Amino acid sequence: MTKYIIQRVLVSIPIFFGITVIVYALYALAPGDPLAMLLGERAMLEMTAEEIEAARESLGLNDPWHERYVAWFSRAIRGDLGYPLTGGYTVMELLQQRIGPTLLLMATAFVVSLLVGVPMGIVMALKQYSWIDYLVTVLAFAQLSIPSFFLALGAMYVFSLKLDVFPTSGLQTIGEPFSLWDRIHHLIMPSFILAAYFAGVWARYTRSSMLETMHLEFVTTARAKGLRERVVVVRHALRNALLPMITVASLSLGHLLGGSIIIETIFQWPGLGMLGWQATLNREYPILMGIILIASTTVLASNLLADILYAVVDPRIRYN
């Protein structure tokens, strides 16, 4: 087991370096002079050519790209992701401010999607080829096919503008002190809409995984022992069918974050997604780099964790 864990960690190291190379390459591709971004166009107009050249030299902008990458990397690894053009915060401080709301949104959406999707999958698998299987299949595909922003606009139209039961935007009611109920009230629409797509994914996944497991011999054995069908389904089939879900769930993390860009922008939810969107509009590339770096590292870590967890619960993996 220790050997397996060490092996997985070692494989993650080159992947981490690969991520940083790509993030830096994106930055290097971006148009615009880094010096102008740092000092502002106007300040540069007032400088002589020699002064500009000296500033470039002292900032290391004339170094070859691999030296600049190493310099950026050694700063980034210590948490120094640079400064955005506006506002008095560093990129790291901005990310710290915005990560909370995003985590809240993602975690809620994740739990909701499992609570909706897995039972859908079980029902489909148990009633395979019946009308209810068809109905839920169509529903699951609809969840996979409806653009999240369309669902968001529709929900806003119905629940905010017509029925007036949920607020259209924000983290909480403006001008009121924090209250748990108010936060939940604001969280429901964005998190359910973000969850819709993933519920469809889980439903499809649970269905095929359940169908596969139900035909395995240990399920037949459990039935032959005379166990009640409910026990066979829940304790024997479902448990084993959901095992590979650990991996799928960790892979979905990145997609959840991607989905939160659109959801956060529509609902004005002040998280990483909305920050990324604003950074794109203002061409604040250090912020975008920071978001991609943080997000990818989180996904990498969660994949590593999922691999290890999976090996713990399924001994077949670690003996391979």
Next chain:
Amino acid sequence: MTNALQAGQKLRVDTPARRAMRRFTRHRLAMLGLGVLLILVALAVLAPAVAPHSPTKQELSLYRKPPNQDHWLGTDTFGRDVFTRLIYAGRVSLSVGLVAVGIYETIAILLGAVAGYYGSKVDWVIMRAVDVVMTIPTMIVIIFLVSILGPSMYNSMLAIGIMGWPEPTRLVRGQILSLREMDYVTAARSLGLPTYRIILRHVLPGVVAPLVVHATFGVAGAILLEAGLSFLGLGVPPPTPSWGNMMSSAQTLNILERVPWLWVPPGIAIMLSVLSINFIGDGLRDALDPRGMETG
């Protein structure tokens, strides 16, 4: 076919292709999807002939007119016919989906085949590259790329195409690795068949089937991505209509509440086309690989 049977000369051979075709045509949802998609594609291809108005001509006297006899889905802020723009937008959205997937499946076939065929170090490097790109949240990088390249239809295709290859590369590599060891491939080799024949007749078909299924779901995903990008204003820039950018005006509550004919029809169009393509993908999966594959 019927003639051959009547003459009694030819025995009806149940080839795998014919069996797959039969399974596909029996898949009710897939046939429904195919029907809807054909209509959407026909409308898009024949747009200049079918559309009742011009997609870009502005008529300010027709400012946000609700649906009526002349304009079935009303008119937009610039007095343009929404139904016409919807049809023209189909051309953009569907072709972005097709081209983006074409780009990444091509990359995937090349990289996957190289990794699977050569193995060892080349394989290691390609597979780590796959891991890296799979770890990076796609949507954010696509937004980054499009903001660097500038919003346009071709850049959307490119950005989606650049980010999509890891999953199918894994698929192609895995298929090639497992097919290489199949008994029938060994048999073909021991019969002395030339390598190109083994690859063309015995290995490639095994790769093509799952790849086609993957590409079908991929087109659905790419259409959703493009719609999202255009909705945010980073995809296809106006005045060219795309289903996504037709909806971006609904980000203001006023339009959302008072002018629903601006955002509901394109939303339904996206959903219908993506749903149809997903149904077709499901049918293809059942037809081409009865043992079942991972769900997308």
